Amino acid sequence: MIEFEFGTEDLAHTRFALSPLWEVMASVRVLKGVDEQGLHRPWVERVRPRIAAADVDFSPLFDLVPVPTRSPWSGCVPGFVCPPPATPLPSLRVELAMVRATPPAMLRTTGRVPAARLAALRADPARELGRLTDVIEAYWELALAPYWARVLTLLEDDIRYRAVRLVEGGTQHLFADLDPQITWAGGSLRLEHRSVHGPRRLDGRGLLLMPSAFVWPRVFSTMTDDAPQPALRYPPRGIGTLWHARPTTVSEALAGVVGRSRATLLAELAAPASTTDLARRTGLTPGGVSQHLTALRTAGLVSAHRMGRQVLYARTRAGETVVEAAGSGG
Numbered sequence: 629m630i631e632f633e634f635g636t637e638d639l640a641h642t643r644f645a646l647s648p649l650w651e652v653m654a655s656v657r658v659l660k661g662v663d664e665q666g667l668h669r670p671w672v673e674r675v676r677p678r679i680a681a682a683d684v685d686f687s688p689l690f691d692l693v694p695v696p697t698r699s700p701w702s703g704c705v706p707g708f709v710c711p712p713p714a715t716p717l718p719s720l721r722v723e724l725a726m727v728r729a730t731p732p733a734m735l736r737t738t739g740r741v742p743a744a745r746l747a748a749l750r751a752d753p754a755r756e757l758g759r760l761t762d763v764i765e766a767y768w769e770l771a772l773a774p775y776w777a778r779v780l781t782l783l784e785d786d787i788r789y790r791a792v793r794l795v796e797g798g799t800q801h802l803f804a805d806l807d808p809q810i811t812w813a814g815g816s817l818r819l820e821h822r823s824v825h826g827p828r829r830l831d832g833r834g835l836l837l838m839p840s841a842f843v844w845p846r847v848f849s850t851m852t853d854d855a856p857q858p859a860l861r862y863p864p865r866g867i868g869t870l871w872h873a874r875p876t877t878v879s880e881a882l883a884g885v886v887g888r889s890r891a892t893l894l895a896e897l898a899a900p901a902s903t904t905d906l907a908r909r910t911g912l913t914p915g916g917v918s919q920h921l922t923a924l925r926t927a928g929l930v931s932a933h934r935m936g937r938q939v940l941y942a943r944t945r946a947g948e949t950v951v952e953a954a955g956s957g958g
Contacts (some may be wrong), residue, residue, distance in 0.1 A: 630849060630913045631827045632817040632835060632858070637902060639799060641834025641857070644787045645713045647771070649723035650861065651779065653705045654842035655771060656693040659661055667844055670871040674899075675771045678935050682770055687745075687761045687766055694726035694740040696919035704739035709760070714837050720768055724761040729756075774900035774933045774942040778870065779841045781948055786839040786939050806837075807862045809847050819849060821862070833857045882954035890920045894929065900942040 634642075658668050661678060679686065692709050708730045713723065735749045749756045774922070782945040794802040803812035809820040816827075817835070836859040840848070844863035892910050903921065907914045921941055924930040929947035933940050943951065 630819045630821050632819070632860075633827050633829050634815050634817065634835075636801075636834065637832035638830040638834045641832065642799075642837065643834065644790065644837045644839075645718065645781050646717045646780070646787075647710065647713045647723065647840075648718070648720040648767055648768070648776070649764070650710045650838065650840060651772060651842060652689075652720075652768060653710050654840055654848075654861075655692055656767075657695065657705075658842050659771075660690070660693065662695060665845070666844065667868065668871065671775065673765060677769070678770045680829070682766065682935075683765045686767060688756070688762055689763045690695075691741075691742050691745040692737075705848075706737035706739060706741065708734045708736075711823075712809060712850065712857050714856075720765070720915060724764060725803070727764075728757045728761055730757060753803045761894060769933055770935060773931070774940050777931075777945045777948050780868055780945060782841060782864055783839045785866065789865060790837070807847050810860075810862070815859075819847060821849075828858070830858060835860055837862070841867065841870060851941065876956075879951070879954035882950065885954075886924075887920075889916065890924055891954075893917065893920055893924065894943060894947055897930065897941060897943045897947070900933070900940040901937050902940055906941070 655668075655671075659672060659679065663669070665673065676884075692706055694704065709727060711723070711726050711883050715722075726886075730753065732750060735746065735753060737746070749760075767946060790802055795803070797804075800812050803810060803817060811818045834857060836857045838859055838861045840861045841864065842868050843861050847863075848859075848861040850859040850861075862899065878888065878891050878895050880892070885891075886894075889910075889912060892912075893906055896909055897908055901909075903914055903917050906912070906921075907917045910917070912920075921930055921932075924947070925932060929950060930941050931944050
């Protein structure tokens with residue numbers, strides 16, 4: 629068991645943040661087989677063929693994400709490839725800039741990363757880190773960008789819930805239901821761990837709390853002397869519903885505002901889809917679907933992501949919000 633000892637300054641500096649780059653790393657673990665209960669199977673079944681068909685060598689990224697061989701508690705992701713975010717929600721571009729600026733002395737890990745990969749990084753950091761970030765961007769467009777609005781909504785909902793818990797009952801109430809592996813007692817946060825034990829002083833840095841869609845059922849902790857702030861990455865509330873099929877009932881209220889065809893397309897985009905898929909499912913002509921999607925994209929309700937020769941459309945955060953509000957009558 630790891631025990632994080634909190635002082636007054638630590639409580640003052642504890643904060644929440646989200647990290648697109650961390651979701652990249654955690655999702656790669658899932659693609660490589662760390663999903664025993666199949667929680668992310670719907671996502672894996674859609675994404676794995678895209679990754680396989682892409683004309684991209686993903687080894688610079690995949691080599692840095694070890695697959696546990698003994699238990700889900702083993703397999704460390706190198707800290708230099710997922711630095712703790714300095715702001716509540718940095719863009720992927722900002723996080724990749726941090727990776728490209730990694731000092732050579734930080735290019736190390738205790739995980740099972742191929743020796744040749746680390747040697748290449750250390751031999752020419754500028755070139756290899758640039759190559760790595762290019763690969764991460766390609767992976768993001770294929771695997772996460774079409775689903776990011778849904779993932780981000782789940783993560784932000786968890787943070788809002790935690791904020792209410794903090795207001796209602798203070799720190800103890802905040803941590804009480806963070807995760808079954810986490811308990812709060814006597815000014816310390818205790819995390820069950822099979823291989824690491826003992827107290828860990830935060831030394832006034834506080835703790836960075838990061839809900840993450842792809843870590844369940846684990847909780848990841850980052851606790852090193854040179855880290856600007858220790859981090860705890862935990863599964864958000866409602867993670868079991870992330871990939872559930874959502875109703876495609878068209879809201880009459882939304883149809884009255886944007887028109888029935890566009891409301892239908894927004895409803896159908898509960899999961900990313902191509903123009904051909906949408907035309908087949910809605911009975912609209914491909915040309916009509918394309919025109920409506922262009923209008924929705926111009927309004928910021930839909931985004932487009934190229935997958936080789938195919939383009940997938942997905943609801944943006946604004947699109948998710950509009951559909952949810954119309955469905956609830958709010």
